[in-house]
Amino acid sequence: MFRHVKQYQYHAKPEKADPIFAKQMQELIGGQWGEMSVMIGYLFQGWNCRGPAKYKDMLMDTATEEIGHVEMLATMVARLLETSPVEAEEAANGASDGGIVASVLGGGDTQSAIINAAMNPQHAVVSGMGATPRDSMGNPWNTGYIVASGNLLADMRFNVTAESQGRLQVARLYQLTEDPGVRDMFSFLLARDTMHQNQWLAAIEELEADGLEDTPVPSNFPxxxxxxxxxxxxxxxxxxxxxxxxxxxxxxxxxxxxxxxxxASPEALAPEFGELSEVDPRLYGTPKQPKSPASS
Structure with missing residues (x-):
């Protein structure tokens, strides 16, 4: 059973709007190494865990934390797409520039700047200035990004990779923004990824110490x-x-x-290079020699 607490694990508020960075930040939500991937991956690893209870509980603890990270990032993206207080005041005073929304809907000095900088149009057209379960190029998140094999050592080695790639991308995005609010949230996410990398490495060590799995995986195959x-x-x-x-x-x-x-010089262990046999003619593959049409 899951419960939603109306609090963020950490702050998710930028200093000002930035629709271009909102597009870039989508990678941390719906990208291959984004928070949706570790969230869903850890959930299924936990739900499928048949090993000792400590591993299942640890997986569910971290999976549930990752739900909160998706919420934080989605909120940050939505706030990066909001009209800033300055823009709202200008719009209220009848200024021509009504901010991001005015730019998307037409008119305003900001329009050409946003278009030229490639704001994600789906943020306006599809999600109404909200985050989407997609990467920074608009590709939808898919389950091919996760691993939940039932073998904890195989999965946790993958988890180290996932947390390493995820932290790498947060660090790169940290360098692409000067917004103190965004950087503050990133500092928290970077620290949690540090913990999670160490967590999975410790779990790998413990799995081996417990005699449950070893190298090569699966170690119980003769x-x-x-x-x-x-x-x-x-x-x-x-x-x-x-x-x-x-x-x-x-x-x-x-x-x-x-x-x-x-x-130094590997040799082929199967030097013969055989040809494939022809398939059933009813499947209409290209034959080795011309053939007349076959009757059904």
Missing amino acids: QEREMSGVAYQFMNFSEGEESAEGRWANGPSKDGKGKFEYV
């Missing part, structure tokens, strides 16, 4: 069934051999079950 001869080989498939200098090319493997080997 490893003798894989081709052991290539299991720890690094294969050089590009020009140059600089990659031979890396830790991944020599020494004991990270799972402690093998030894890395550098293969």
Whole structure:
């Protein structure tokens, strides 16, 4: 059961309107590495968790926090699309410039500036100056962005990536604005992403310490069934051999079950290059030789 508390986890109020930055900030909502992705991903990881209760509870704690982050970002986008107090006063006094709305609907000195700077037209036409579940280019969020496999180690390794990419994008957007209100909220989100990166790394360590999962994932698949001869080989498939200098090319493997080997010139293990057979003629694929029309 979820309950909504009419408070924000942190402030979500810009100093002034900025429709162009509102468009850019959409990436943090509906982008591949945005808050909707971690919110939905953690929820399904938690709902599907069959492991010890501490992992399920931790996933649900963080998933629920991420709902609040989506709310904060959506509110910030909506406020970046509002008319500023100065614009409202000018409009009330009969000035020609009525702010963002006037610019979109027609008239006003701001119109050409907004159009030239590529304000997201959907913010006016579709959402009425509100946030949308889309990225900064208007692409809709989709479930292909999330992972909820039922294997906690596989999922939490992905979660480290998600939090790393998400924090990277917040940091980049921080540099694209001078608004103190936006930067204040970003400072909070950056700090929470710092925690979440460390949280998933700690959870990975604990999963391994608890003996629940290990490398390679899935660790309970019989490893003798894989081709052991290539299991720890690094294969050089590009020009140059600089990659031979890396830790991944020599020494004991990270799972402690093998030894890395550098293969400078990998050879094909299946040298024959067979051709595909023809499909059923009723599927009308291109045949190897001309054929007369087949009767149905």
